[in-house]
Amino acid sequence: MGKKVVILGGGVIGMFSAYYLSKAGHSVTVLDKQSIGKSSTGNAGMIVPSHVIPLAAPGMIAKGVRWMFNSKSPFYVKPRWSSELFSWGWNFYRSANQNHVDSSTSALRDISLLSKKLYQDLSSESNDFEYDEKGLLMLFQSEKVGHEEREAAQIASDLGLEVEIFDRSGLETLNYGPRTNASGAVLYKSDAHLQPNKLMAFLKSELDWMEVKFIEISNCRNIEMSQGKIVQVVTDTGTYQADEFVIAAGAWSKELAKLADESLKLLPGKGYSFTIPKMENAPSIPTILCEGKVAVTSFQDQIRFGGTMEITHVKDQKINTNRVRGIVDTINNFYPEMQIEIPKTKEIWMGYRPCSPTGLPCISRSTKYSNLVYATGHGMMGLSLGPATGFLVERILSEQDHALIPSFRLK
Ligand SMILES: Cc1cc2nc3c(=O)[nH]c(=O)nc-3n(C[C@H](O)[C@H](O)[C@H](O)COP(=O)(O)OP(=O)(O)OC[C@H]3O[C@@H](n4cnc5c(N)ncnc54)[C@H](O)[C@@H]3O)c2cc1C
CATH class of the missing domain: 3.30.9.10 (D-Amino Acid Oxidase, subunit A, domain 2)
Known part of the structure; x- marks a missing residue:
């Protein structure tokens, strides 16, 4: 059965996570602080x-x-x-x-x-x-x-x-x-290599076609937890509940993790x-x-x-x-x-x-909350590792194993 998933962050990592999750039958909403698909566009591809x-x-x-x-x-x-x-x-x-x-x-x-x-x-x-x-x-x-x-x-x-x-x-x-x-x-x-502006536009139109929802928020005010689970994300423009949450907000992921009382370096x-x-x-x-x-x-x-x-x-x-x-x-x-x-x-x-201080990305379930996944810390390789990250996020959320998952656990 497909799960309801909220992804925080619509850069290349959030977009590829949305792509593979939606392909696997999950119902996905992406929240971003700026117009979706704007981030990750100016890199070298x-x-x-x-x-x-x-x-x-x-x-x-x-x-x-x-x-x-x-x-x-x-x-x-x-x-x-x-x-x-x-x-x-x-x-x-x-x-x-x-x-x-x-x-x-x-x-x-x-x-x-x-x-x-x-x-x-x-x-x-x-x-x-x-x-x-x-x-x-x-x-x-x-x-x-x-x-x-x-x-x-x-x-x-x-x-x-x-x-x-x-x-x-x-x-x-x-x-x-x-x-x-x-x-x-x-x-x-x-x-x-590829053209990053065109990749982000391509992903946005694919995801629109797959009926992924995009919502622009002005700020994420709070993340509410209960009994080891994230219950909802409270933003200036609304409150969002889901079965699973993905934090894929690039360099801002640390601030979001802090709202969930977790430390991300x-x-x-x-x-x-x-x-x-x-x-x-x-x-x-x-x-x-x-x-x-x-x-x-x-x-x-x-x-x-x-x-x-x-x-x-x-x-x-x-x-x-x-x-x-x-x-x-x-x-x-x-x-x-x-x-x-x-x-x-x-x-x-x-x-x-x-x-990240190790130079490795974190593609991992949270150590505190059973329905929170982090997909961030890609440093200078976010565009390069976007599809594999989205693919692994989908594996984690669908409770499936993959040989690469242990290498990128949250430490
Ligand atoms: C000059 C330069 C060249 C590069 N060249 C390459 C390259 O050739 N190849 C390569 O693989 N990588 C390259 N990179 C790195 C690559 O651009 C990053 O690794 C990649 O953009 C990270 O993607 P991301 O989705 O994690 O984060 P981002 O692209 O930063 O996206 C994060 C998103 O989260 C949103 N957000 C922020 N706060 C919140 C919030 N509270 N709630 C919801 N959403 C929020 C932001 O608005 C943003 O849209 C380069 C980077 C630079 C600076």
Whole structure:
């Protein structure tokens, strides 16, 4: 028998949860604080089985500290006196070790490959969102970064992913497009990409057709519990009861968990992107410019550049122009003939990556309430892991097992 499900959050994770739950016969309502399908639109659209190493890994603390003193750096922790920041930082520090990496890589590979398979299935029915499998090119300039990238490539290759390494002259055989100042690259053939704005529009129209209800709320005031269960969600615009509740509100999930008296360690990793008309000689393969951690994705008619990760809080919605300048400098440094200009503020998209201190998502039943599921903490891989997350949320709610569920439990 289908259950009545309320999902809090209509980003890519909430939408894919709604998709698989509705497909399985559950009756779904999605509540969001902004117009549905608006979130998750400006990201780089990369589907990344290559990303098998979690953010919390050896070396990341030293790198983070070094980058903190550079206003254009790709990674930054906004310093502030806050218990949530200390708690997150302490947990990140405890996770940034080899044991954690070793125990996470296979699970990350498997959930990514499941997601890619689901994207393949979806796009074979109707590819309205420009799904394409061109791989991911990690371009680097310095020997130091090249060494780190080759090490990461070895780990991915040991896990069975198809990887190829190029030196500068090898790059010329790739038919890549623009001239670059890179000294080499790693090509992950496992990876794919799509157009995120089109994906979100596609999901919205599919879900409308499947009769999923969407409700815009202005605020979630309270979550009421009784006898180990969530009873209802109280918002400014109404009260919603259900058999099951899913919290999939990205970086805001922590505030909702707090209303349910549960602690979720999560901070937003703020980032920016801008999109311009596609030029001649645009990169033919989605690319990460490694030294500046800038993502470059060519769509049908446009090209999108995205980057920077500023660990902050959800009230910080400021566009930091110095960091946008850092993105532009990286692009012009790698592609000397492109000469990209700093975009106007209104042309910049800002988004939050919901970052857990382990670098792993949480796709799990609550430890306190038998009818609450969390689907959040996907950091820089929310679009990539959207379908697999929705699929696993459906398995959990339908009381079905899946080998991947234990790897992403709430800790
Ligand atoms: C510059 C940049 C580039 C990126 N590139 C990629 C990429 O190439 N590939 C990739 O996989 N990922 C990428 N990401 C990360 C990806 O965008 C995120 O992981 C993803 O958007 C997270 O999805 P989500 O649904 O969890 O959260 P969100 O997209 O943030 O959605 C959460 C939703 O919850 C709603 N909400 C908030 N509060 C409440 C409330 N109280 N009640 C109800 N609803 C609420 C919000 O309005 C929002 O719609 C990138 C991110 C950035 C910033």
